[in-house]
Amino acid sequence: MSQVVDRRQSVSSSEPHDLPTLPGTPLRDSDIREGRVLTERWDPDLRYAWDTGIAISRYLQGLKEGKLLGSFCSTCERLVVPPRIVCEQCFRPMREYLPVKDTGTVNTFSISHVAWNAQPIQTPDIPAVIDLDGASPGIGILHKLGEVDPNAVQTGLRVEAVWEPARKRKGAITDIRYFRPLS
Amino acid sequence: MGLRDVAVVGAGLTKFMRRSLETGRELAFEASKMALDSCGLTMDDVDCVVIGTAPDAFDGVHMKGEWLADGAGGWRKPVMRGYVGGGTGVFSPIQAWYHIASGLFDVCLVVCEEKMSTCQPHPQGAFLTIFDHTTERALKPNLLWIFAMEMQRYMTTYGISERDIARVAVKNKRNGLDHPATQVGADITVDDVMNSAVMSWPVKRLDVSPTSDGAVAMVLASDRVARRITDKPVWIQGVGWSLDTQYWANRDLAYPTYLEKAARMAYSMAGVKEPRKEINIVEPYDPFDYKELHHLEGLQLAPKGGAPQLIIDGVTERTGNMPSCPSGGLLGVGNPIAAAGLMKVSEIFWQLRGEAGKRQVPGTPARGLAQAWGDLMQVGTVIILGNEPSSR
Numbered sequence: 316m317s318q319v320v321d322r323r324q325s326v327s328s329s330e331p332h333d334l335p336t337l338p339g340t341p342l343r344d345s346d347i348r349e350g351r352v353l354t355e356r357w358d359p360d361l362r363y364a365w366d367t368g369i370a371i372s373r374y375l376q377g378l379k380e381g382k383l384l385g386s387f388c389s390t391c392e393r394l395v396v397p398p399r400i401v402c403e404q405c406f407r408p409m410r411e412y413l414p415v416k417d418t419g420t421v422n423t424f425s426i427s428h429v430a431w432n433a434q435p436i437q438t439p440d441i442p443a444v445i446d447l448d449g450a451s452p453g454i455g456i457l458h459k460l461g462e463v464d465p466n467a468v469q470t471g472l473r474v475e476a477v478w479e480p481a482r483k484r485k486g487a488i489t490d491i492r493y494f495r496p497l498s
Numbered sequence: 499m500g501l502r503d504v505a506v507v508g509a510g511l512t513k514f515m516r517r518s519l520e521t522g523r524e525l526a527f528e529a530s531k532m533a534l535d536s537c538g539l540t541m542d543d544v545d546c547v548v549i550g551t552a553p554d555a556f557d558g559v560h561m562k563g564e565w566l567a568d569g570a571g572g573w574r575k576p577v578m579r580g581y582v583g584g585g586t587g588v589f590s591p592i593q594a595w596y597h598i599a600s601g602l603f604d605v606c607l608v609v610c611e612e613k614m615s616t617c618q619p620h621p622q623g624a625f626l627t628i629f630d631h632t633t634e635r636a637l638k639p640n641l642l643w644i645f646a647m648e649m650q651r652y653m654t655t656y657g658i659s660e661r662d663i664a665r666v667a668v669k670n671k672r673n674g675l676d677h678p679a680t681q682v683g684a685d686i687t688v689d690d691v692m693n694s695a696v697m698s699w700p701v702k703r704l705d706v707s708p709t710s711d712g713a714v715a716m717v718l719a720s721d722r723v724a725r726r727i728t729d730k731p732v733w734i735q736g737v738g739w740s741l742d743t744q745y746w747a748n749r750d751l752a753y754p755t756y757l758e759k760a761a762r763m764a765y766s767m768a769g770v771k772e773p774r775k776e777i778n779i780v781e782p783y784d785p786f787d788y789k790e791l792h793h794l795e796g797l798q799l800a801p802k803g804g805a806p807q808l809i810i811d812g813v814t815e816r817t818g819n820m821p822s823c824p825s826g827g828l829l830g831v832g833n834p835i836a837a838a839g840l841m842k843v844s845e846i847f848w849q850l851r852g853e854a855g856k857r858q859v860p861g862t863p864a865r866g867l868a869q870a871w872g873d874l875m876q877v878g879t880v881i882i883l884g885n886e887p888s889s890r
Contacts, residue, residue, distance in 0.1 A: 336513075336678070337511060337512055337513045337532075337678050337679055338512045338513070338520075338528035338529075338532070339512040339513030339514075339515055339518055339520065339525070339528070339679075339711075339712065340515075340518055340519035340520060341513065341515040341516065341517065341518060341519075342515075342516075342517045342518065342519055352519060356618075357558060359558065363631070365631045365632060367632050371632050371633065374633070375632070395745070395748060397630075397633050397745075399745075403743050403745070422651065422747075422751070423647040423648070423650045423651035423654070423751060424647060424650060425642070425643050425646035425647050425650060425698045425699055425700070425701070426696075426698070426699040427640065427642065427643060427646065427697070427698035427699070428695075428696055428697060428698065428699070429640065429642065429697045429698060430640060431620070431622050431623060431626055431638075431639075431640035431641065432619050432620040432622060432623065433620055433622065433697070440643075442637070442639065442643045442647065443647070444647055444651075444747045444751070453748065453749075453750060454748050455747040455748065456633070456747050457629075457633075457634050457637060457639070457643075457747050458637065459637060469654075470650070470651070470654045487636055488632070488633050488634070488636050488637060489636050489637070
């Protein structure tokens with residue numbers, strides 16, 4: 316247990332906001348470029364190989380066959396995508412895999428003009444959350460939109476999957492090239 | 499509940515900087531020393547240390563908490579590092595709170611540090627690993643997507659305009675001008691936000707907080723010890739936290755339910771029955787301008803879709819009835835992730851003591867709330883501070 320003595324008389328009211336400057340030494344890019352400060356660099360050599368698991372293996376197999384699979388919880392009766400072996404809400408096993416449709420509704424979207432490193436890209440990406448027909452309400456997946464004028468995209472837009480041809484599918488989310496407005 | 503009362507008795511911080519000469523450990527030391535000096539303690543008086551810092555991947559250092567510990571006073575002490583992404587800066591004082599409330603310790607030093615500049619070419623590269631490795635990463639996502647899509651869903655659900663959301667960036671950047679740690683305080687207009695480069699629509703450059711280096715530290719003490727350290731202890735009245743599902747595309751993106759859960763836990767502990775009347779000052783987490791509004795609603799401080807009206811009416815200005823982000827927040831001071839959350843808690847501490855200098859809100863606020871948010875847009879962390887111990 317702490318042996319703190321009474322310090323109320325010895326400490327003046329400390330107000331860091333009245334201090335002229337806080338500690339910290341901001342650097343400019345030129346400080347590094349022109350060698351005014353020394354730096355050390357390291358490029359890691361790391362690779363990862365993920366096993367896809369029980370449920371996502373089924374999902375990927377479904378994609379290869381040109382269908383979207385969800386898993387069904389017999390307790391809360393939700394059909395969710397992507398499939399999982401446990402319902403996170405009921406914490407009961409999900410053992411039944413059922414197909415949902417490859418059509419759906421845009422729940423939300425963005426028109427992205429930058430890559431992951433915040434650098435500009437030429438053709439904007441249109442990521443979207445697509446609520447899939449046949450899944451429970453509000454169950455969406457992340458994918459991209461294509462064959463669409465970015466200005467025409469809005470929440471509620473009805474869309475359909477554009478699949479890679481069967482011979483090119485390899486069991487990956489990219490077996491769906493993108494979703495486009497329902498014809 | 500059989501818990502002891504716990505108070506904040508001191509706080510300190512470094513500047514927030516785009517890139518600092520100091521290492522993370524050095525930043526942690528500067529903030530820790532200032533926090534200890536502010537209440538006249540030394541490490542001999544401190545029983546345990548809680549360290550908050552976000553992904554190891556930023557620093558390229560494995561077990562970053564341990565790496566920071568020598569600069570955070572952790573030598574031969576009980577040390578704990580907790581991590582809930584962006585929620586860490588408020589989660590860390592919660593951990594310190596239960597270390598002390600439980601009766602196990604009397605004095606705890608909380609140190610939150612972040613140095614994002616190390617990660618090249620951009621710290622967003624480290625964030626990409628948050629997306630599901632099999633079902634999402636193959637789509638080559640960037641981190642902004644999820645925030646842009648949440649903002650769009652929020653706007654569409656409630657009919658909120660980009661211009662009204664931009665008011666938050668204007669307010670917070672102006673408030674930030676008065677914060678001595680500021681990296682990005684500025685006097686800008688709604689038009690400036692609207693005309694700034696579109697990154698991932700509807701997110702524009704001035705809707706977003708920067709990446710930053712910096713550290714914040716805070717000293718917490720038990721009831722009997724706090725009253726010997728200071729005449730102005732600031733009491734922790736309530737804490738709450740909650741985690742939603744990682745299946746983010748299965749969630750209602752228009753409303754942060756996880757935050758409502760966290761807030762209700764904290765209000766219950768603090769004996770707060772009508773948050774809008776009983777919370778005088780609030781520091782909601784604002785890495786994006788729409789998030790301040792989203793979070794005010796999750797915190798039950800505005801009805802669903804109703805937070806924009808608060809800023810239109812001036813309620814959330816420093817001079818308003820419920821000042822929000824009087825510090826300047828992440829948009830106006832900066833966003834060294836874990837440190838930014840603890841900066842919000844320290845702002846409530848200084849405001850309730852009447853020591854916030856140029857940022858001091860008028861009147862005598864008696865109770866304030868700080869909140870942070872993180873992981874895959876899925877965690878809410880909430881702490882309520884007051885001039886009196888909780889009435890529980």
